Amino acid sequence: MQPYPKPFLNIQEYDVQESFIQVLKNRFKQYGFNQVKTPAFETYDLYSSVQGTIALDDMIKFISPDGKVLVLRPDVTIPITQLAISQNDEFEKEARYSYILDVFRTSFQAKYGYVKTQAGVELLGNPHAEADMEVISLAIDCLLDLEFTNFKIEMGHAGVVNEILRMLSLSKEQEDQFKQLIISKNFTGLEEFLSRLDIEPSMKESLLTIPLLYGKPDEVLNKALSLSLTNKMTSALHRLKEVFSMLTEYGFRDYIVIDLGLISSMSYYSDITFQGYIENIGKPVLFGGRYDNLAEQFASPIPAIGFAYDVDTLLSARSNPLPVREQVVIRFDEQNISVAMQLTKRLRALHYRTILSNRNEGASGTYVITITESDKTVMYEGETEPFNSEEQLLLLLQSLKEENTCNR
């Protein structure tokens, strides 16, 4: 028989993933987001007909039994936009959705295939800077809840790079090259690239400086405003200023840096974009942005902003040791089956993770209780303690548990 492929996560890692997800879910709920689920199988048409969506060869496609081309959920933002439209004709009120879902793309160089778990939120129907700040502060609060402190949220604005691209009117190939130079913050390469284009000399400094600006929000934004080339660019920079000052008021100033060359892989972003980085982790743990022009491809325009954590990358950033899962194992002999069963039931009611295991072998546990004609004992870290009654046993377990928690 072929060996079964390695599981995604071992049992302890899975425990940590679950606890992370629980923390995220609680925060999402606290900010008023309602959890939803979008279908795992979607029609290829949903994506191929939308502009600025997932690259077609990034999707995992297959043919359904009735001959339709389907894809495995390549994104959650797009189906949630559709869901929101279908639930909310007028969109006078805002809607807040959250999700914990697997997303499939061929470009995911994930350890175990083309799948990543995303935990995200989408806030639709609110065009204001307060909505931007709500979503970004939620991203920060979640990281703090997970006990990360060494992280930064990089904020940029699709309007800045888009304005530059519009002014340069490049070919598709040149555009990719330009974006690549910005992503890699390659000043010399960018200088060379621009020198090959026919650009008014007065614009050159701005074109060379703005997309490479990175760092402290006040400094970066003031510098960019002094070099801004168009009204659109200026208003994009003012929006970043406004959101930054709100985040400052909320107490999150130190977590923000500005990256005016932030280019996201999702081309539906129209305004503010952001990514979250944890120290020593080479790739972002979260991606987000405003996508005000997406909904109009299905219905009328709906302003919207959201983000998603890449849960696997978030897990890889965890520095605490994996917690030991406590469990009680109850061993018994034939004469004591019903005593053992009663005790198991009682311990489970008291929220002990309890395994009823016969005789001498079987499961291992943090606390091993033996109930036989000759012995009534609890074993913990190699030490064996006798007990006479159930009440005494419960007190004993309680004190061992406290000792165990203090020692950690």
Ligand SMILES: N[C@@H](Cc1c[nH]c[nH+]1)C(=O)O
């Ligand atoms: N769907 C985006 C993340 C996002 C959620 N909402 C807005 N952006 C992604 O997969 O990168």
